[in-house]
Structure formats: structure tokens, C-alpha cells
Amino acid sequence: MMNHAGNMKLVTSGDREIIITRSFDAPRALVWDAYTKPALIKRWLTGPPGWTFVVCEMDLRIGGKYRWVWRGPDGTEMGMGGVHREIMAPERLVNTQLFDQDWTGGEAVGTLILTERDGKTTLTNTIRYSSPEARDGALKTPMEQGMAMGYDRLAELLPKLA
Numbered sequence: 001m002m003n004h005a006g007n008m009k010l011v012t013s014g015d016r017e018i019i020i021t022r023s024f025d026a027p028r029a030l031v032w033d034a035y036t037k038p039a040l041i042k043r044w045l046t047g048p049p050g051w052t053f054v055v056c057e058m059d060l061r062i063g064g065k066y067r068w069v070w071r072g073p074d075g076t077e078m079g080m081g082g083v084h085r086e087i088m089a090p091e092r093l094v095n096t097q098l099f100d101q102d103w104t105g106g107e108a109v110g111t112l113i114l115t116e117r118d119g120k121t122t123l124t125n126t127i128r129y130s131s132p133e134a135r136d137g138a139l140k141t142p143m144e145q146g147m148a149m150g151y152d153r154l155a156e157l158l159p160k161l162a
Contacts, residue, residue: 008148015132020125022151026158028116032090044153105134
């Protein structure tokens, strides 16, 4: 399975993984900061139109937790969080991921890899789900469109941070 949403590419790997890639016209350290500093995360990971990002907490250390909550126009909240397992700034971040309304079927593990070449950064985000059913459940949500919108906003934000 392979889908393209704008400049983002989403593919499946094996029966439990989704791999998302997106390139940005920015140095790796800047993309890392935008992905790990709450003040910057709040500027691009805002959710669908009409939603607000109401909780953005990140304790960026091994064993540290993060918590994100979005609120929809009707007051519905969608929250998620996890624990950081590996941190190798500015190239690798591994953490657990679990949504409050666990529609995907259990905790997933996300591995973010940032590689830079000639001032451009490629982000590779691999999400390994607890089961094939959990991965397939995630694919049935609007996750792909939401991630593509967020990465488009990140691409617009990065030049302002340089």
C-alpha cells in the first residue's frame, strides 16, 4: 500500500508498520527543534481546521513523558501521549504512542529519523503497531490527511524560524 498526500508519502511495511516520509527545505537541527519544543509544536501540529491544540507537554529525556490534546469545534477532545525511549538529537527520537480513545488497538512505537543533505531534511516516521489489526485500524482513520496537513504547516513554518 502506498499513498501520497501532497509531499508526504505513506507506505506500509510488513503487517504492523506504517512509514511516513516528507522532505523539508530546512536544516535538520531546525526540524528537530520544531518536533521537540512545545512552543514550536503548537504552531504546526494543530489538527484539522477548526480544532485547537489545548495541551502540549514534552519532557524530552529518556523515560520522560509527552502529552498532547486537541479540541474540536464541538468540544470533543482527542488526546494522546507516551514515553520517550531513545533520544539522539538532532537525528533520532523513539517513543511510545497511545491515544486516549484507543481506536487503533494498543500502544504503538514511533521512530522519527531526520537526515540532512545539502540543507534539506528528510523526515522518516515509522510507526510500529501492536498487531496487524491495530495498524489496519489506524489506516482507516483520517490519520494520513491529518499528518499531511501538519507537515504542510511545518513546511510553511520552518523558513520563519531560520
